[in-house]
Amino acid sequence: MTSPVIEARNIVKSFGGVRxxxxxxxxxxxxxxxxxxxxxxxxxxxLMRILAGVETPDxxxxxxxxxxxxxxxxxSIDAGISLVHQELSLIPEMTVAENIMLGAFPTNGGWTKTxxxxxxxxxxxxxxGVEVDLDERISRLSVALRQFVExxxxxxxxPKVLILDEPTATLTPAETDYLLSMLQRLASQGLAIIYIxxxxxxxxxxxxxxxxxRDGKLVTNDSIGxxxxxxxxxxxxxxxxxxxxxxxxxxxxxxxxxxxxxxxKAPKVNGIDLEVSKGQIVGLGGLVxxxxxxxxxxxxxxxxxxxxxxxxxxxxxKRVITGYLSAIKAGVAYVPxxxxxxxxxxxMTVAENIxxxxxxxxxxxxxxxxxxxxxFAKDLSEKVNLRPPEVTREAGQYSGGxxxxxxIAKWLGRKPSFIVLDEPTRGVDVGAKAEIHKLVKELADExxxxxxxxxxxxxLLELSDLIHVVRDGKIAGTLTGAEATEKSVMSLAAGEKLxxx
Amino acid sequence: MTNQTVIKVxxxxxxxxxxxxxxxxxxxxxxxxxxxxxxxxxxxxxxxxVFTAYQVTLGRIALIGLVALGLTAVILMGExxxxxxxxxxxxxxxxxxxxxxxxxxxxxxAALAAGVVxxxxxxxxxxxxxxxxxxxxxxxxxxxxxxxxxISDEAPVKxxxxxxxxxFGQPLLGPLTPRILIFFLIFIAIxxxxxxxxxxxxxxxxxxxxxxxxxxxxxxxxxxxxxFIISGVVAAIAGIINAVERTSADPTSGSTVLLASxxxxxxGGNYLKGGKGSIIGTLIGAASLGMLQVALTISGVQIPxxxxxxxxxxxxxxxxxxxxxxxVWGSLSTTFQGIKNSLAK
Ligand SMILES: Nc1ncnc2c1ncn2[C@@H]1O[C@H](COP(=O)(O)OP(=O)(O)OP(=O)(O)O)[C@@H](O)[C@H]1O
Ligand SMILES: [Mg+2]
Numbered sequence: 001m002t003s004p005v006i007e008a009r010n011i012v013k014s015f016g017g018v019r020x021x022x023x024x025x026x027x028x029x030x031x032x033x034x035x036x037x038x039x040x041x042x043x044x045x046x047l048m049r050i051l052a053g054v055e056t057p058d059x060x061x062x063x064x065x066x067x068x069x070x071x072x073x074x075x076s077i078d079a080g081i082s083l084v085h086q087e088l089s090l091i092p093e094m095t096v097a098e099n100i101m102l103g104a105f106p107t108n109g110g111w112t113k114t115x116x117x118x119x120x121x122x123x124x125x126x127x128x129g130v131e132v133d134l135d136e137r138i139s140r141l142s143v144a145l146r147q148f149v150e151x152x153x154x155x156x157x158x159p160k161v162l163i164l165d166e167p168t169a170t171l172t173p174a175e176t177d178y179l180l181s182m183l184q185r186l187a188s189q190g191l192a193i194i195y196i197x198x199x200x201x202x203x204x205x206x207x208x209x210x211x212x213x214r215d216g217k218l219v220t221n222d223s224i225g226x227x228x229x230x231x232x233x234x235x236x237x238x239x240x241x242x243x244x245x246x247x248x249x250x251x252x253x254x255x256x257x258x259x260x261x262x263x264x265k266a267p268k269v270n271g272i273d274l275e276v277s278k279g280q281i282v283g284l285g286g287l288v289x290x291x292x293x294x295x296x297x298x299x300x301x302x303x304x305x306x307x308x309x310x311x312x313x314x315x316x317x318k319r320v321i322t323g324y325l326s327a328i329k330a331g332v333a334y335v336p337x338x339x340x341x342x343x344x345x346x347x348m349t350v351a352e353n354i355x356x357x358x359x360x361x362x363x364x365x366x367x368x369x370x371x372x373x374x375x376f377a378k379d380l381s382e383k384v385n386l387r388p389p390e391v392t393r394e395a396g397q398y399s400g401g402x403x404x405x406x407x408i409a410k411w412l413g414r415k416p417s418f419i420v421l422d423e424p425t426r427g428v429d430v431g432a433k434a435e436i437h438k439l440v441k442e443l444a445d446e447x448x449x450x451x452x453x454x455x456x457x458x459x460l461l462e463l464s465d466l467i468h469v470v471r472d473g474k475i476a477g478t479l480t481g482a483e484a485t486e487k488s489v490m491s492l493a494a495g496e497k498l499x500x501x
Numbered sequence: 502m503t504n505q506t507v508i509k510v511x512x513x514x515x516x517x518x519x520x521x522x523x524x525x526x527x528x529x530x531x532x533x534x535x536x537x538x539x540x541x542x543x544x545x546x547x548x549x550x551v552f553t554a555y556q557v558t559l560g561r562i563a564l565i566g567l568v569a570l571g572l573t574a575v576i577l578m579g580e581x582x583x584x585x586x587x588x589x590x591x592x593x594x595x596x597x598x599x600x601x602x603x604x605x606x607x608x609x610x611a612a613l614a615a616g617v618v619x620x621x622x623x624x625x626x627x628x629x630x631x632x633x634x635x636x637x638x639x640x641x642x643x644x645x646x647x648x649x650x651x652i653s654d655e656a657p658v659k660x661x662x663x664x665x666x667x668x669f670g671q672p673l674l675g676p677l678t679p680r681i682l683i684f685f686l687i688f689i690a691i692x693x694x695x696x697x698x699x700x701x702x703x704x705x706x707x708x709x710x711x712x713x714x715x716x717x718x719x720x721x722x723x724x725x726x727x728x729f730i731i732s733g734v735v736a737a738i739a740g741i742i743n744a745v746e747r748t749s750a751d752p753t754s755g756s757t758v759l760l761a762s763x764x765x766x767x768x769g770g771n772y773l774k775g776g777k778g779s780i781i782g783t784l785i786g787a788a789s790l791g792m793l794q795v796a797l798t799i800s801g802v803q804i805p806x807x808x809x810x811x812x813x814x815x816x817x818x819x820x821x822x823x824x825x826x827x828x829v830w831g832s833l834s835t836t837f838q839g840i841k842n843s844l845a846k
Contacts, residue, residue, distance in 0.1 A: 054716045077718045089713035091706045093529075093777045102706055103717030105699045112699050153717075 003066065005030050005192045006051070006081065006161045011060035013046055015397065018388070020046040021057070022216035028161065028192040028209075033183060035203040035224075036196050038213035038236055039429040040401030041387045044196050045086050047213070048163050051194075052076050052083035064160065077103070080160030084153075084167055086196075086400045086427070088146050092139035096132050097121040100153045124156040128182055143170050143338065144288040151179070155186070162186065163194040166400070168202060169427045172288045172455040173490065180206050198401070198429050199456075200229045214238050237431050249441070249465055249481055254280040257313060258418050258449035259299070264308035266298035270473035271307075274299065274451075276418070281440070281450040283464030283481075285457070285489045291473035292453045293337050296420055299451075300327040300334055314417035333357075333416035335407055337423050337453075343407040346396030350386070351377035353395050354410040361414060380409040383439060385432045401428045408436055412443065419443060421452040425459060437463060457486040469493050529770040529778055532821050533785040536768060536814065540789050548796040556676050558795045563684035565794075566787030567742075569762035569769075570684075570691050571735025573783040575728045576766055577695065579708040579775020580627060580634040582729060585736035585762065587645030588619050589755035592737035593744035594653045597660045605665060609741055616737025617730060619645065624729035628722040642759075649752035657751045658744075666748030680742050687735060692780045700727060708775025764811055765790055768818040789814070 004027035013021040021043040028034045049055035053076030064079040100121040105112045130148045168176045212220040255278025268291040297303040301323040310321040312330040319330045354377040377391040384405040425433040454460040469492035477492040575582045592612035600608030626637035694701035706714040744750035769786030771778030
């Protein structure tokens with residue numbers, strides 16, 4: 001019998017009063033793909049950061065091939081542990097090659113060997129099947145590409161243990177499938193992989209073993225064969241959760257037209273017309289890079305458009321949208337894709353973050369009574385199931401998924417007339433996802449117009465009354481919520497080439 | 502595995518101009534070059550003397566640029582070193598005082614050692630204690646200024662070996678004085694360090710995303726120490742050069758250098774929050790400022806007026822940052838579209 005490559009024993013880590021990781025032990029064999037799952041804030045990322053030596057545990061040890069390793073980033077890397085972080089951790093102004101080799105530039109007595117560096121980077125990219133210009137700066141790449149560069153960095157180190165913290169959160173289904181098969185291939189070569197995801201089907205597709213965490217404690221450590229998706233979800237949330245993700249919105253009548261966008265042109269957007277009515281949820285499907293985010297931003301004036309006319313009608317008043325401020329005035333709430341950087345002030349408290357766009361609603365006079373702000377924030381954070389619901393904590397102290405919930409809460413608090421959501425549940429756990437879906441549907445039922453981008457097909461199908469599939473900056477096809485299927489959306493998104501593939 | 506490619510991007514640029522443009526888009530020195538070209542043209546037309554008397558101009562550039570070069574090492578990492586101004590004064594005073602009692606070589610070594618000690622203290626507060634570098638080095642700026650006054654007894658210290666001082670002001674290689682030579686040597690050394698040596702290349706990572714740099718196994722604290730040592734030692738060298746060239750060390754010297762150095766670095770495209778910029782940019786920034794100052798001086802413009810000019814250029818450099826320009830242009834064009842549409846209605 002082989003012995004585990006990596007073994008974490010009795011890891012404990014607290015932040016202030018919160019036990020983020022509470023006496024957890026995990027071990028992974030070579031060639032094994034080991035899923036670590038749990039709700040937002042369960043302690044998954046914290047445990048992984050401890051394995052990677054970038055967080056110091058209060059107690060417990062990490063062993064590689066039976067030998068205990070020191071707790072430092074360098075010791076972990078040297079021992080063969082590579083972590084792909086949940087947040088992108090690349091250097092924006094460095095090139096793709098430099099980022100892939102970051103911290104591991106090949107040297108000759110202190111001098112970097114640029115040619116060799118580029119060669120290793122190129123080989124790694126080839127190995128994982130991604131083609132990017134090695135000299136391009138990261139700041140000029142899309143979010144999905146950055147994710148692949150990050151994976152390339154982890155693979156370039158020739159690790160024994162590869163840890164991926166929600167790598168598919170930013171990827172589309174096709175890219176996800178690609179990544180999953182890549183991981184299976186790496187595992188078959190003997191690599192031990194620890195895989196974190198909120199997408200249960202992925203776990204059942206590639207993982208051999210599953211560790212489930214709840215509130216920092218280990219609740220299950222089982223072979224995949226002994227589990228079912230329902231069992232996994234129940235263990236994660238610690239109660240029975242009845243989810244029906246296949247439910248569609250019944251056909252209905254919509255109110256007056258809220259958004260009218262005609263002939264929108266912008267970088268990556270090649271002339272798109274779009275309409276959303278009161279009470280209607282319009283979904284935008286498509287591949288990453290198809291131009292959906294660009295389209296949204298151009299519509300609401302967050303990015304310049306080179307042509308096109310946008311009007312938004314709210315409270316009986318029709319306004320031409322010339323810039324982001326006029327969109328806000330017209331009652332638009334925009335939840336951006338890059339929430340960590342665009343949507344949150346990490347050093348401010350949850351209450352302050354939620355208060356920011358709702359100043360008028362909470363305090364029409366301009367004075368800011370702390371109690372009132374806290375109560376307002378508390379109410380909203382309960383709506384999105386923020387955990388723990390302590391609105392006086394700094395936003396930066398929350399887990400990735402909980403940060404998403406804060407951003408959602410802060411925008412939905414204003415009862416906006418037009419809601420624009422870009423990947424609203426990326427990185428959010430199953431329970432909270434259901435809550436957010438419910439919230440969005442309720443807002444639509446109350447009369448809001450909703451425009452939502454989602455690369456999560458079941459989500460897109462569940463939410464949308466109408467789905468536009470975007471490809472190459474154009475609308476490739478339009479499906480009603482009732483007639484759309486995962487397959488029909490995918491084949492429109494990919495174009496003829498991939499149909500049936 | 503199938504060598505299927507999921508994603509493909511990058512420069513789709515072809516042909517010479519396409520490549521040229523994509524390389525240009527990746528550099529940070531763009532506006533520094535443009536500014537340099539504008540000033541150079543302006544100077545060529547109005548004060549060609551600036552080029553005829555290039556020795557003077559180069560000397561001026563070296564004066565402004567030397568401290569800026571060292572400072573850039575720290576700025577790349579997103580830190581500031583305000584103490585350079587006083588380091589310059591203290592090291593000058595130490596060099597001359599020690600040289601008068603022993604000899605010049607020992608004086609130089611003592612001054613350099615002072616530069617290193619100052620840097621170590623700065624870096625200790627910033628990297629280990631975790632104090633904001635603006636505050637830590639501001640404290641240092643005051644403390645060292647006081648020290649310079651104490652050591653010098655509040656008056657300029659004369660260098661007894663005046664022959665050396667005079668020789669130091671003379672051209673050494675062709676028309677180049679030692680100051681100009683040292684400036685170029687230091688430029689080359691730091692440029693090679695940040696572009697070829699592993700530790701130096703990692704400066705940009707420390708400035709661009711410190712957590713990511715740390716996570717990738719880069720010894721961030723050590724890099725911060727290195728950066729401060731570079732800026733401290735270069736400031737000390739500048740102090741020694743000033744003192745020897747003038748055969749006198751003035752404890753009040755260096756106050757204007759601080760602002761000029763930051764101006765050169767910023768005009769050169771260095772981003773004060775770190776992670777973006779280059780040593781070459783600083784060189785170009787210093788060259789632009791130096792040329793301008795000489796031209797204005799030749800034209801008889803008073804120093805205070807010159808400073809107004811520098812301030813103006815600094816603002817232009819910052820406003821014309823490509824990303825802010827794009828933002829301005831973008832919102833203008835969207836607004837314009839909107840107005841056009843409203844009229845068409
Ligand atoms: N730097 C920190 N300061 C204070 N508390 C923290 C810090 N980092 C994490 N925590 C807390 O530790 C707990 C576990 O967080 P962790 O990021 O490990 O969760 P997670 O399982 O990765 O969640 P997600 O699925 O949302 O990414 C959370 O309650 C979080 O608020
Ligand atoms: Mg996490």
